[in-house]
Amino acid sequence: MQESHYQELENKILKDLREKLQKFKSMGINPYPNRYRITHRIGEITEKYKDEFNEEKLKEAGHLSLAGRIMSLRFHGKISFAHIKDQTGKIQIYVSKEKLGENFYNNLFKKLDVGDIVGAKGTLFRTKTGELTLDVDELNLLSKILRPLPEKWHGLKDVETRYRQRYLDLIMNNHVKEVFITRSRIIDCIRNFLKNRGFIEVETPMMQPIPGGANARPFITHHNALDIDLYLRIAPELYLKRLVVGGFDRVFEIGKCFRNEGISSQHNPEFTMVEFYMAYADYRDLMQLTEELLSNMVREIKGSYTIEYQGKTINFTPPFKKISFHEALIEIGKIPKEVVEDKIKLKEFARNLEIDVSKIEKKGKLLAEIFEKTVEDKLIDPTIVYDFPKDISPLAKSREDNPEIVERFELFIAGREIANAYTELNDPDDQRDRFLKQLEERRKGDEEAHMMDEDYIVALEYGLPPTAGEGIGIDRLTMILTDSPSVRDVILFPTLRPEQK
Secondary structure, three states, rough: OHHEEEEEEHHHHHHHHHHHHHHHHHOOOOOOOOOOOOOHHHHHHHHHHHOOHHHHHHOOOOOOEEEEEEEEEEEEEEEEEHHHHHHHEEEEEEEEHHOOHHHHHHHHHHHOOOOOEEEEEEEEOOOOOHHHHHHEEEEEEEEEEOOOOOOHHHHOHHHHHHHOOOHHHHHHOOHHHHHHHHHHHHHHHHHHHHHHHOOOOOOOOOOOOOOOOOOOOOOEEOOOOOOOOEOOOOOOOHHHHHHHHOOEEEEOOOOOOEOOOOOOOOOOOEEEEEEEEEEOOOOHHHHHHHHHHHHHHHHHHOOOEEEEEEOOEEEEEOOOEEEHHHHHHHHHHOOHHHHOOOOOHHHHHHHHHOOOOOOOOOOHHHHHHHHHHHHHOOOOOOEEEEEEEEEHHEEEEOOOEEEEEEEEEEEEEEOOOEEEEEEEEEOHHHHHHOOOOOHHHHHHHOOOOOOOOOHHHHEEEEEEEEEEEEEEEEHHHHHOOOOOHHHHHOOOOOOOOOOOO
16 A cells, blocks of 8 residues: 555656646747856865855856756745755855746746756855855756656665666765765876886777686677677786787786676676786786885875775785785684695685585695685785795796795785786796696686687797786775775676566
8 A cells, every 4th residue: 555655656746747847848948958058067166165255256256157956945935045066066056036037936947846957157155154155147957857866865775776776876975976986086096106107008808709817707799790709808918918028018907807707795797907017027026016006095095094994994004914825824814734735634624614625626726715714804904915826826927946836916905805916927838738727627617717828828939028917906996995895886887687577
């Protein structure tokens, strides 16, 4: 009964809005004009005059033309007040029957709704309460809404509705808009940092004949004209390293990657990352570069090296903590050293952690699964974990003093992986052997194992200089810098299950 009542009420509101639309049209008013010229964005005006109370100086601002969405309306007989906002800010407007004329005031302005988009021209003044206000002498309807804005959107418990109708979320919740402004600033910081150090920004294929650069299950599509299957890229890595072979010593790309995996608070099938490659450098050089990049970014965006994330204090003051992969298992994960060094004991230990070991044959893979269960969530402050097992790092170069360990590090913040980097494997014969071992893993059922890429091997045979490369997840980094609990809070249009009709 209650649901029927709400549906009836909604239908009445929608009908009323449609009738207003037709009323405006019958008056010769175009409710969706092609253009409207503004002199300023609202934020420019509110910032410039936020501390100005002298009426003469406010008038010196001149005749302004502003535009925005009506967020509140208050009618008081012959005068009215409203707030309009654009991307940059919000301002109060004052509307009177005397200035707009009785017919316009009664038949157009008083028929407007919260949510309508209007253009307003006038001069600045301050009300008796001291609020900066535009005294309107001309008002134009720019877009008539046909659905009402949600009155209590902020308290809406169905967060999926916020994600599906992100435009409403942005209209009603300023803090959501700030999240995505911060995201944009993060990308700007990364781009500027790398360009200032001689990196060139490039673009590589989104669709690839062989997916490479990570252990992940790809999305498959089909190109009709060529009659071939293509894969949405899981990483740009192998193409970026081809460019280093070609002589671009420092390259980076910021863009989308796609992995056909589950959805969670930390995973979205479509995500954004930056990858960069630096010739004549190794993973130690990238540790230092990463510290500098992230600490500078946090200080620039947050004003301090210290931030709060989900109730935890995180300190980005360099240098970051550094610990080897094996030391982390023993010291942080509290795994006995004799267990870490014995594959049989490792399997038993993993079973006790409820890890399915039935398809895990490699010792490195076992260690990685145990690391995820026992170490990751304890790494709150930025922590660089380095020197990983070779068998889980098919594209990384082995240490010269221990061929079973690779020169690789991962950066963890707030219990999650944020970056992955290594000294790149540039020996074509070694790379071929690694790919062949990955193919064997695929034959045994590992759908995430790396495919053979003969063209990449050929590129390496032309000579890849000593190089280090890194990928940083922008979505997860944005989560931390905006205190967002879910990756869906920092992706404008996250992947969701289709609505049930």
